[in-house]
Amino acid sequence: MANIRFHPNYDLLRHYACGELESPSSIMLNAHLEFCPHCRQKLASIEAEQASQLEKSEPVPLSPSLNAMMMDIMAQEAVDIPVPDKAPACQLALEDKAYSLPSILQQHNDKIGPWSRLPGNIKRAQVDVCGDSQMNFIYMDSNSALPEHTHQGQEITLVLAGEFYDESGTYQPGDFIVQTKEHKHLPRTRDGQDCLCLTLLNAPLHFTSGLATLLNPFSQLFFRH
Template identity: 65%
Template sequence: MSNVHFHPNDDILLQHACGDLSPASSIMISAHVELCPHCRQRLEDIEQHQASVMVSSESEDITPDLQAMMQHIMSQETETSTPVETEKTTTIMLGDKAFHLPHALQRHSENIGPWSRLPGNIKRAQVTVGGQSKMNFIYMDSDSALPEHTHQGNEITLVLAGEFYDEQGTYRPGDFILQTDEHKHVPKTREGQDCLCLTLLDAPLHFTSGLATLLNPFSQLFFR
């Protein structure tokens, strides 16, 4: 029984299986799937289904030999994301804390920038993966909060370590949270509990309450 409670929807998984997601979004899904046995199974089912649709739609045009061969290929163990152990960075450091990096990110480890400090005991390290959207590690120290904000686009958050909570729930390692411009939230950590997340933003955050609205020019900081 998995402890992961928040998952990507079928549509996103299907797009991932079809290779239709941006590289950055695919990293987010791959990292989630690594942490979530439930979605690993769902993805396998989708891939099997896609494969069988392909075989049946093409079967009129191909010879039985070829069809048998294709079925044989598709019945092979699908490639897993578990790589052969080579010399590579498997952790991300923050001060003297080491956090395990998901395999999906290990090959991008040289693209992880230095940590910078944001207001509210938050630290951020950018991951350069190309494309329009911005990927960041966000580290929230214990007992810290991000100002209330909405999203002008989509925000995907994947918890890697520790936990945080907002008005909708508590999020733990593996949880995959998709926020759109309809959501408004105040992510917080509890006392004695820090949190490391990987986030993907496709537009700057928009801070909505009180003094935090003054941060709006500043929200570009989250989006670099």
């Protein structure tokens, strides 16, 4: 997708390549990679670099019994894994709409909870992932806004469909936006343009402006089960 302008940074990709990311973060990253040839290429070069470093280190000889086992495995014929009659659900339904999910989320389809309504014309469906962080699908109808807020921890947003914008720009499918304590923003959608995102929070949001500060007790809703 040519329009992606926001990508995970090099460190995040490197941690991903090393298998060092917690599973919710790696789900976010994996879903971005499905959208983004640019980052897939970057990841491939990180992996190639890691492989060449491995080659430089001393090879560990296989023990005779392990060697025999390997030979045995290599000699086995490939067996097709039967495809289930009913294809796994690969779409996320919301009222009359259906969105195709990135592959990594198709595998977690059973962990996606029902939609609930939040203020500001926003809907949310939780994804039950392990760990302390909170993953949500957030659907913003056209002309809706999430009150201005800061982040007490880190928020990763991946746009899946449609677009939203804030003070820093417009975000489109595939965009991977990382926000921390320093960022304050007011995400909103334009007239006639809705948006579906996947977000990962590791602490509740903190609403900052005017009446919205009254929502702070309520910000737990964006976070807690």
